[in-house]
Amino acid sequence: MLLAIDTATQHISLALHDGDAVTAEQTWHSPNNHTIELAPAVSVMLARANLTIDALTHLAVCVGPGSYSALRIGVAFAKGLASVRKIPLCGVNTFDIAARAFDIWQDDGGRDALMITAQAGRGRVLACRYQYDSEHWTRYEAPEGEPTEPELYDWDALMDVIQAMDQFVIITGEVDGHGREVIQTRRDQLGNHARFWLAPPALRMRRAAHLADAAWEQFRTPSAKREAFNAAAVKPVYIKTKDSP
Missing domain, CATH: 3.30.420.40 (ATPase, nucleotide binding domain)
Structure with missing residues (x-):
């Protein structure tokens, strides 16, 4: 056991x-x-x-x-x-555990990405990008072939990164009230052009x-x-x- x-x-x-x-x-x-x-x-x-x-x-x-x-x-x-x-x-x-909730979300075409967040205090989040590898979601590999490391952002800066990505992005992990407000504001601004989605609380729970x-x-x-x-x-x-x- x-x-x-x-x-x-x-x-x-x-x-x-x-x-x-x-x-x-x-x-x-x-x-x-x-x-x-x-x-x-x-x-x-x-x-x-x-x-x-x-x-x-x-x-x-x-x-x-x-x-x-x-x-x-x-x-x-x-x-x-x-x-x-x-x-x-x-x-x-931490991020590998959070990604496990999305193993049923299979993405063989590489069209989607996960952005997993953890609260870092003082209005910051630590965020890490994941990709699907045919069995599990794993850390996104940079062009050099190395897995990307988590980085610190404030919510506005993180949303700038997400909006610049060429994939549909599922945002998961720890998202506080301010983060939810920023995400919703960006969705309202972009309307049908928004290419990101905040996972529901049950999926975000580690x-x-x-x-x-x-x-x-x-x-x-x-x-x-x-x-x-x-x-x-x-x-x-x-x-x-x-x-x-």
Whole structure:
């Protein structure tokens, strides 16, 4: 049984996944309570599934990018549990988890793109572009063949980038009230010429079940080396905000 943990931002998401099916999942808004809510929630989820901690054979955790205060709690919890229980731990990127929700949105012709966002504080978002590769959405590859890295924008600057793209763009991830206003204003200005769409809230929500799916794929990759799943190898990636060290 795999336990997946995501505390990268202002939500906590947990899931239990046996490799074939999700047996339990919970996601909730937790702006400043990750420390006191995470461990009890894991205990309750295991109890509801009629399991004990001994049933866990694998762990997965979101490694960011995320806020310093929130992300480190989940990563530290997962690394501690993996070390004590001596079970493998897989770290998965925030944007890769969010992209999983769109695997059913198959785009064999390369006509569409995902723009995934994460709140970075002070009116900024960290955004990363994804493309469909016949099985999953993956980071967009620049002409040089290298995957693009997430970049910081304010919402107006990000919408300028999106409007300049030659694809239809699905905007997903964390979108605050100001972001929704900017997106709607641009749609109103462009009318039928708008080539972007804000995904609905349920699709934008990052879920631990998607994290678990991604982790099982990595665990089952024939070329995967066991040392890659050692707790010491899992490193968090922080978004630089006012509370970063």
